Amino acid sequence: MRIAHVAPLWESVPPRGYGAIETLVAELSAVQVLDGHDVTVFASGDSKVAGNLHSAGAPALHEAPGIAEPEIYRMLQLLDVRDRADEFDVIHSHVHANTGCLAIPALYGLRSPVLHTVHCYFNEDNTRLFRRFATERYVAISDSQRSRLPELNFLGTIHHGIAVEAFPFAAEPVGANPYLVFLGRIRPEKGVHIAIEAARLAGLPLKIAGRIKHSDRTYFEHEVQPHLDGKRVSFLGELDFPRKTSLLAGAVGTLITSRIPEPFGLVAIESMACGTPVVSLRTGAAAELVNDGVTGYLADSIEELAAGIRRLPMIDRASCRQHVAARFSIRRMTDGYERTYRTLTRS
Amino acid sequence: MRIAHVAPLWESVPPRGYGAIETLVAELSAVQVLDGHDVTVFASGDSKVAGNLHSAGAPALHEAPGIAEPEIYRMLQLLDVRDRADEFDVIHSHVHANTGCLAIPALYGLRSPVLHTVHCYFNEDNTRLFRRFATERYVAISDSQRSRLPELNFLGTIHHGIAVEAFPFAAEPVGANPYLVFLGRIRPEKGVHIAIEAARLAGLPLKIAGRIKHSDRTYFEHEVQPHLDGKRVSFLGELDFPRKTSLLAGAVGTLITSRIPEPFGLVAIESMACGTPVVSLRTGAAAELVNDGVTGYLADSIEELAAGIRRLPMIDRASCRQHVAARFSIRRMTDGYERTYRTLTRS
Numbered sequence: 011m012r013i014a015h016v017a018p019l020w021e022s023v024p025p026r027g028y029g030a031i032e033t034l035v036a037e038l039s040a041v042q043v044l045d046g047h048d049v050t051v052f053a054s055g056d057s058k059v060a061g062n063l064h065s066a067g068a069p070a071l072h073e074a075p076g077i078a079e080p081e082i083y084r085m086l087q088l089l090d091v092r093d094r095a096d097e098f099d100v101i102h103s104h105v106h107a108n109t110g111c112l113a114i115p116a117l118y119g120l121r122s123p124v125l126h127t128v129h130c131y132f133n134e135d136n137t138r139l140f141r142r143f144a145t146e147r148y149v150a151i152s153d154s155q156r157s158r159l160p161e162l163n164f165l166g167t168i169h170h171g172i173a174v175e176a177f178p179f180a181a182e183p184v185g186a187n188p189y190l191v192f193l194g195r196i197r198p199e200k201g202v203h204i205a206i207e208a209a210r211l212a213g214l215p216l217k218i219a220g221r222i223k224h225s226d227r228t229y230f231e232h233e234v235q236p237h238l239d240g241k242r243v244s245f246l247g248e249l250d251f252p253r254k255t256s257l258l259a260g261a262v263g264t265l266i267t268s269r270i271p272e273p274f275g276l277v278a279i280e281s282m283a284c285g286t287p288v289v290s291l292r293t294g295a296a297a298e299l300v301n302d303g304v305t306g307y308l309a310d311s312i313e314e315l316a317a318g319i320r321r322l323p324m325i326d327r328a329s330c331r332q333h334v335a336a337r338f339s340i341r342r343m344t345d346g347y348e349r350t351y352r353t354l355t356r357s
Numbered sequence: 358m359r360i361a362h363v364a365p366l367w368e369s370v371p372p373r374g375y376g377a378i379e380t381l382v383a384e385l386s387a388v389q390v391l392d393g394h395d396v397t398v399f400a401s402g403d404s405k406v407a408g409n410l411h412s413a414g415a416p417a418l419h420e421a422p423g424i425a426e427p428e429i430y431r432m433l434q435l436l437d438v439r440d441r442a443d444e445f446d447v448i449h450s451h452v453h454a455n456t457g458c459l460a461i462p463a464l465y466g467l468r469s470p471v472l473h474t475v476h477c478y479f480n481e482d483n484t485r486l487f488r489r490f491a492t493e494r495y496v497a498i499s500d501s502q503r504s505r506l507p508e509l510n511f512l513g514t515i516h517h518g519i520a521v522e523a524f525p526f527a528a529e530p531v532g533a534n535p536y537l538v539f540l541g542r543i544r545p546e547k548g549v550h551i552a553i554e555a556a557r558l559a560g561l562p563l564k565i566a567g568r569i570k571h572s573d574r575t576y577f578e579h580e581v582q583p584h585l586d587g588k589r590v591s592f593l594g595e596l597d598f599p600r601k602t603s604l605l606a607g608a609v610g611t612l613i614t615s616r617i618p619e620p621f622g623l624v625a626i627e628s629m630a631c632g633t634p635v636v637s638l639r640t641g642a643a644a645e646l647v648n649d650g651v652t653g654y655l656a657d658s659i660e661e662l663a664a665g666i667r668r669l670p671m672i673d674r675a676s677c678r679q680h681v682a683a684r685f686s687i688r689r690m691t692d693g694y695e696r697t698y699r700t701l702t703r704s
Contacts, residue, residue: 078480079454079480079482079483081455081458085459086489109428111426111428116462133426134425135424135425136425139432
């Protein structure tokens with residue numbers, strides 16, 4: 011099958027640092043190439059993909075501060091996809107926040123089937139655009155996400171998959187001093203302050219890792235920094251993959267305390283792949299990712315988070331790894347997309 | 358004639374504060390209504406226009422910090438224009454920086470003629486998009502702008518017009534202490550530091566007024582603030598229309614020191630409308646706005662700016678006002694657009 015992926019341009023494919031969608035596109039397209047498909051990835055010019063790369067004419071925009079109007083490159087990319095549309099049996103668009111949603115009108119009306127995987131959170135703004143194109147073809151990344159805009163023409167829900175074998179498995183949390191992990195962007199809606207409070211209630215140290223955007227600096231300074239003592243609460247900054255996974259593997263548990271309905275939660279999957287159970291607020295897709303009582307606990311309050319933390323020793327870490335291998339592999343994700351593509355090309 | 362204007366959404370039409378394009382759309386459409394045209398303005402929901410308003414479904418995005426994805430509203434606006442295109446004899450799109458350029462692909466291929474007035478500076482990014490749509494129909498706002506991308510299908514150059522009668526005329530600069538003015542955004546490319554140095558060389562106090570964006574704070578702190586002494590150099594912040602025009606009218610001259618080729622310069626026109634001559638670097642459209650030796654002076658260096666400042670008393674302030682009334686009135690601009698519209702509707 012001739013498959014085109016339309017990736018974001020903010021990071022390269024694969025990303026040099028964090029980049030959930032870019033990682034997914036890299037891994038999905040690599041398996042599709044191995045499966046014998048002819049794959050073209052429309053992405054930033056510094057991307058390195060298994061199939062054919064169609065460069066957007068600029069490097070990853072995140073690393074190109076000289077670019078005055080990044081959205082221009084998104085539009086040029088979409089015009090390139092339109093121009094080449096007839097070369098593909100399916101065009102798989104990865105819709106992300108901000109300029110990502112422009113793919114929906116920009117790829118409208120092509121003869122070749124277009125499938126949009128919705129990676130972003132539905133908010134009041136983008137919902138207006140999605141509703142206007144409700145009959146286009148969508149894939150949700152969780153049933154939770156899908157339930158928030160059920161009138162969209164969702165062909166299915168396909169959970170993200172990760173390369174489980176790339177994650178180190180720890181049968182026991184390593185080291186003399188047990189700790190919890192919070193991993194993710196340091197922003198109010200991610201509830202870092204909630205994780206700090208839950209860890210304190212449960213009496214375990216918390217290690218926090220993640221990127222702080224300039225606009226979230228005030229939150230960090232007011233809600234996180236005052237708690238940092240290097241012992242009970244410590245901040246490690248943004249970690250590369252090896253350091254991130256060893257941090258996860260060494261932990262007693264990972265806290266997920268987002269206050270918004272996240273459409274997915276890669277950190278939960280990555281943590282469980284390392285054998286580390288998850289204690290999560292029951293928001294967004296959490297219940298689809300964490301097998302409550304088996305691979306971690308779901309909670310509705312800070313007190314319940316603390317109770318879950320105290321019960322973490324009852325979780326079998328091997329079950330966490332098996333859960334991810336069985337439910338969140340790249341193979342399962344790739345098969346899900348292949349089935350969906352077949353539906354489109356038959357119609 | 359049934360005319361549609363597609364305005365930016367960042368400010369309302371007319372703008373509550375500064376907003377060159379929004380002011381132009383408000384005044385152009387008001388005269389067109391008086392001329393008997395059926396005018397519809399696609400603009401932010403809090404706009405107040407002389408003709409019919411088609412709301413973008415959100416207030417001015419600048420004043421709506423709760424809006425997570427402003428570019429969505431731009432796309433929804435353009436989809437609305439597409440949906441209603443057949444209702445208009447001409448669609449007049451006002452292309453600005455950032456998401457404004459999306460109008461070019463988004464309004465491509467309509468049966469009704471589309472005319473794009475290019476309000477933005479051509480940079481490396483947007484040039485790629487303009488080149489791709491070189492055969493669309495454009496109006497330049499200066500010959501200088503047009504000369505930077507001559508392969509575009511420019512139907513003409515139409516300078517901006519202002520409501521000359523709304524500006525107070527001062528036959529002599531008022532007050533005991535003569536001063537110069539710098540008016541505009543406080544950013545490196547506007548050359549505020551150059552204006553400070555030129556005023557110092559010429560021995561006249563400089564009053565600076567304008568908005569400082571967060572991202573330009575460092576420039577202000579390093580290049581402007583150290584010079585502020587409340588006498589030789591003073592900073593007045595962002596001024597409303599009455600305070601801005603009385604500042605201009607009271608000045609000996611206005612300094613324009615932009616280091617980039619500005620496609621136009623409303624401040625030059627506004628200053629001369631008040632009777633206040635302009636001393637400008639010979640960049641961008643300056644030579645089309647300032648009648649060298651008659652309404653001010655053009656300079657190629659800081660020394661020449663200072664020399665121009667010293668010669669300001671030789672300028673007849675009434676000539677400045679007359680120059681603007683003759684060359685930069687809203688009537689002349691509106692007539693220019695009407696002629697261009699007629700060309701389109703005949704073809």
